Amino acid sequence: MHAGREEPSKPAWSGDQLDSASPPEIEAPYFDEILKAWVLSRHADILAAFRASNLSPASPNSKKVSEPIEESGRLKMRAETMEALSPIQLRAWRERLTPEAYACVHSLPIEEPADLLDGYARPLCLSLAAMVTGISRHDAAGLCARAERVSAAAAEPYDPALRRGAKAANVELRSCFHSGPEPLRDSGFVALSQTLPCILGNAWFALIQHPQEWSLLHQQPGLMEQAVEELLRYAGLVRILVRTATADIDLNGFFIRKGERIILRIIAANHDPARFSNPNQVDVTRRGAGHLTLGYGSHSCVGASLIRMAAVTITQPLLQRFAAAKPARSVVWQGGTGFRSPSSLWVGLSEV
Numbered sequence: 001m002h003a004g005r006e007e008p009s010k011p012a013w014s015g016d017q018l019d020s021a022s023p024p025e026i027e028a029p030y031f032d033e034i035l036k037a038w039v040l041s042r043h044a045d046i047l048a049a050f051r052a053s054n055l056s057p058a059s060p061n062s063k064k065v066s067e068p069i070e071e072s073g074r075l076k077m078r079a080e081t082m083e084a085l086s087p088i089q090l091r092a093w094r095e096r097l098t099p100e101a102y103a104c105v106h107s108l109p110i111e112e113p114a115d116l117l118d119g120y121a122r123p124l125c126l127s128l129a130a131m132v133t134g135i136s137r138h139d140a141a142g143l144c145a146r147a148e149r150v151s152a153a154a155a156e157p158y159d160p161a162l163r164r165g166a167k168a169a170n171v172e173l174r175s176c177f178h179s180g181p182e183p184l185r186d187s188g189f190v191a192l193s194q195t196l197p198c199i200l201g202n203a204w205f206a207l208i209q210h211p212q213e214w215s216l217l218h219q220q221p222g223l224m225e226q227a228v229e230e231l232l233r234y235a236g237l238v239r240i241l242v243r244t245a246t247a248d249i250d251l252n253g254f255f256i257r258k259g260e261r262i263i264l265r266i267i268a269a270n271h272d273p274a275r276f277s278n279p280n281q282v283d284v285t286r287r288g289a290g291h292l293t294l295g296y297g298s299h300s301c302v303g304a305s306l307i308r309m310a311a312v313t314i315t316q317p318l319l320q321r322f323a324a325a326k327p328a329r330s331v332v333w334q335g336g337t338g339f340r341s342p343s344s345l346w347v348g349l350s351e352v
């Protein structure tokens, strides 16, 4: 069982981050008396929590539980979004994004350091956000500052000042999108223009730290789709998801009472040696996904196919053009307890 925290002010998952000196600690479920919540980190326990019908998603900050009446609306929202993200539509967006990605990758310098985030990921993610939400690239650029405020609060959900800033920005953003399923309006804009570059930043940071994997992908572009799964696993973004028990349940032998909160340490589960061999290695040839970065089951990310398409389409040209990327400056990290990623990624790129 959990031996207790070394520093009471630090939650168990504060070390669950890509730049940690040590890998996440995986342990049996325990009740954290300070947080008044169960903490789960083993892959099998978190999978069981995702599968349990008596656990409802909750925000890290509130005790609100989805009401049954919201459930039919949620299922309708999922169906409408899936339809809007059909394979044909994804292909159409991919065909528009691909030439932009190649043009952008060819504008990256090789004689001087380049920032892969401002110079490559962010402009392409903004273009995709404009395409998907049906606004002009010009309007999208104008909404960026507000989307950044929303994203900053999601990255650090316990900061009241960030939450206040996000509330105002959310109201303004909501009034700018009028058509399509709800997840493809303001929240989709924020996810694509802000969260997607964070995922890519983490993934590319991992590849830069593992130059042999970068080189392998340069030589074997056919590995790209499975490499994206591996990078989502290894370098995934969202640290925790939260659930509330809507009834007493037995979760893998642990008795959880109605009303208790459960913290799912997603990054820890993705590094569980009981589920993944050599979990703290990046291995782009690894087969079989199984990561929980985009959730799982009935509440899994409805934008998952879009994220995968975008990650492959944007990463492919970068790895195709450049045989290597070496760190050129130390990375400054942004975000907090929600998610954390490099704010810039300065590298020296070489074609051979």
Ligand code: HEM
Pocket (backbone or CB within 6 Å): 057, 058, 074, 078, 081, 183, 184, 187, 188, 191, 192, 195, 196, 199, 237, 238, 241, 242, 292, 293, 294, 295, 296, 298, 299, 300, 301, 302, 303, 304, 306, 307
């Ligand atoms: C960019 C990176 C993204 C990440 C890391 C991400 C991650 C996640 C995760 C982990 C969940 C599961 C939440 C839970 O189980 O409590 C989720 C749910 C969800 N995601 Fe995403 N997501 C991303 C982008 C998007 C996009 C672009 C959309 C728009 C289509 C989207 C729409 C949703 C919706 C609507 C849900 C809730 C599904 C439900 O409750 O039925 N996400 N996302």
